[in-house]
Amino acid sequence: MTMLKELAAELVGMFVAEKRLAIAVLAIVAMTGLLVDLAGLNPLFGGAVLLFGCLMLLIESVCRAARGGVS
Amino acid sequence: MTAWSTAAPAISAAFLASLVEVVEAFTIVLAVATLRGWRPAALGTAGGLGVLAGIVLLLGPLLDRVPISSLQLAIGILLLLFGMGWLRKASLRAAGVIPLHDEEAIFAAEAADLSEEARRRARNLGWAAGITALKAVLLEGLEVVFIVIAVGAGRGLLVPAGLGALAACAVVLAAGAIVHRPLSRVPENILKFGVGVMLSAFGVFWTGEGLGIAWPGADFALLLFAALFLGAGLLASAFARKLAVEFA
Numbered sequence: 001m002t003m004l005k006e007l008a009a010e011l012v013g014m015f016v017a018e019k020r021l022a023i024a025v026l027a028i029v030a031m032t033g034l035l036v037d038l039a040g041l042n043p044l045f046g047g048a049v050l051l052f053g054c055l056m057l058l059i060e061s062v063c064r065a066a067r068g069g070v071s
Numbered sequence: 072m073t074a075w076s077t078a079a080p081a082i083s084a085a086f087l088a089s090l091v092e093v094v095e096a097f098t099i100v101l102a103v104a105t106l107r108g109w110r111p112a113a114l115g116t117a118g119g120l121g122v123l124a125g126i127v128l129l130l131g132p133l134l135d136r137v138p139i140s141s142l143q144l145a146i147g148i149l150l151l152l153f154g155m156g157w158l159r160k161a162s163l164r165a166a167g168v169i170p171l172h173d174e175e176a177i178f179a180a181e182a183a184d185l186s187e188e189a190r191r192r193a194r195n196l197g198w199a200a201g202i203t204a205l206k207a208v209l210l211e212g213l214e215v216v217f218i219v220i221a222v223g224a225g226r227g228l229l230v231p232a233g234l235g236a237l238a239a240c241a242v243v244l245a246a247g248a249i250v251h252r253p254l255s256r257v258p259e260n261i262l263k264f265g266v267g268v269m270l271s272a273f274g275v276f277w278t279g280e281g282l283g284i285a286w287p288g289a290d291f292a293l294l295l296f297a298a299l300f301l302g303a304g305l306l307a308s309a310f311a312r313k314l315a316v317e318f319a
Contacts, residue, residue, distance in 0.1 A: 010210045014217065015149055017156025025151050033282050047284040051275050051296065055303040058155055058271075059310065062162045066311035067318050 021061040028053035078231040080293055081222045084269040085235030088218040091262050092211040093243040095177075099207035101247065102181035107200035115204025122205075123212040134224055142224060144281025147274050150221045154270025161264035162304045166311035171260055215239075222273055268304060272296035 016022045028050060036046035104112035134142065163169045181203065215236050223232030275296050279286060286292035 006206065007210065007213075011213065014214060015152040015156070017152075017159060021155060021159060022152050025155060026148070029148055029151070029278055029282075032278075036282055036284065043282070043284040044287070046282065047279045047286060050279055050282075050284075051299065054151060054155065054271065054275060055299055058158060058162075058300070058303050059307040061155075061159050062166075062307035062311050063314055065159070065163055066166060066168050066314040 018061060018065075020064075021057060024057045024061075025054065028057065078228055080269070080273075080290070081228040081232045082235040084222045084266065084273065085219050085232040086239050087262055088222075088266040088270065089215045089236040089239035090243065091259060091266060092214045092218075093239050094259065096207045096211035097243050097247050098178050099181050100204045102178050103200045103204045106182055111198075111201035112204045115201035115206075116208050118201070119205040119208025119212060122209055123216060126213075127216060134220070140281050140283070142281075143277045146221050146224060147277030147279070147281050149217070149274075150270050151274030151278060153217070153221070154267050154272075154274050156267075157263050158267030158271055158300065158304050159307075161260055161267050162308040163311060164260045165264065165308040166315060168311050168315050218270070221270070264304060268297050268300045271300045 031053075032046045032050040035041040035049060036043050100112050100116055103115065137145075160169065164171050184203075219229065219232045219236050223229040272293050276286065276293055288295070
C-alpha cells in the first residue's frame with residue numbers, strides 16, 4: 001500500500017512540479033483552445049498565445065521561486 | 072520509412088531524458104548491490120522491469136484506439152507540464168537557488184537507509200534491499216515509459232523513441248560496469264536543462280497540433296520552439312541569480 005501511494009505521488013509529482021505553474025499552463029492551453037475553437041481566431045495567433053504564454057510562465061515561475069518560497 | 076529529420080528529435084529527446092532517469096535508478100541499485108550483494112539488486116531490478124513491461128503491454132495497445140488529435144493534445148499537455156517542471160528546476164539549480172542533484176549524496180543516503188534497516192531487522196534484509204531496487208527501477212522506469220510514449224506516440228515514432236531509451240540504458244550500464252560507482256560525473260543539470268527545453272518544445276508542438284494549429288515549417292518549428300525555451304530558461308536563470316542575491 002505504501003508503495004502504491006509512493007507510485008501515485010511520483011506520478012503526480014512528474015507533472016505537477018509546482019502547483020501554480022501547472023495550473024497556469026492548463027489555463028493557457030484552455031484559453032488557446034477557446035480562442036481557436038470558439039472565438040474563431042486564426043489558429044496561428046492561438047499558437048503564438050500558447051508558445052509565448054508558456055515562455056512567460058516559465059520565467060515568472062523561476063523568478064517567483066528565486067524571490068523566496070521555492071517549492 | 073521514417074525520415075531522419077522527423078525521428079532524430081524523438082530519438083535524442085528520449086535518449087537524453089532516459090539517460091537522466093536511468094542514472095538515478097542505477098545509483099540506487101548500485102547502493103543496494105554494494106551493501107547487500109548483487110542478488111537482491113538483480114532480483115529487484117528484474118521485478119521492476121517486469122512490472123514496467125506489464126504496464127506497457129497492458130496500456131500500449133490502447134494508444135491505437137485514441138483519435139490522433141486527442142492523443143496529441145493529451146500528450147502535449149502532459150509534456151508541457153513535465154518539461155516545464157524540469158526546465159524550471161534546472162534553471163533554479165543553474166542559478167544556485169536550489170542545490171544540484173548529487174548522485175554521491177543519494178548513494179550515501181540509500182546506503183545509510185539500508186544500514187539502518189539492517190540494524191532493525193536483519194532477517195528481512197534481502198527482501199528490503201530487493202524492494203528498494205524494485206521501487207527505484209519502477210519509479211524511474213515509469214518516467215522513461217512516459218517520455219518514450221510522449222515523444223513517440225504523436226507521430227508513430229514509438230520505435231525510434233524506444234531505441235533512444237534503450238541506448239540510454241546501455242550507455243549507463245556500460246559506464247556503470249566500467250567505473251563501478253555512482254555516475255557522479257554526468258553533467259546532470261545540463262542534461263536536465265536540455266531535456267526540459269526539448270520536452271517543452273515538443274509539448275507546445277503537440278498541444279498546438281491537437282488544438283488544430285498547423286505550425287509553419289511543420290517539424291522544423293520544433294527547432295524554433297527549442298531555441299526559444301532555451302533562451303527563456305537561460306534568461307530566467309540569470310534573473311533568478313540576481314533576485315536570489317537581492318532577497319538573501
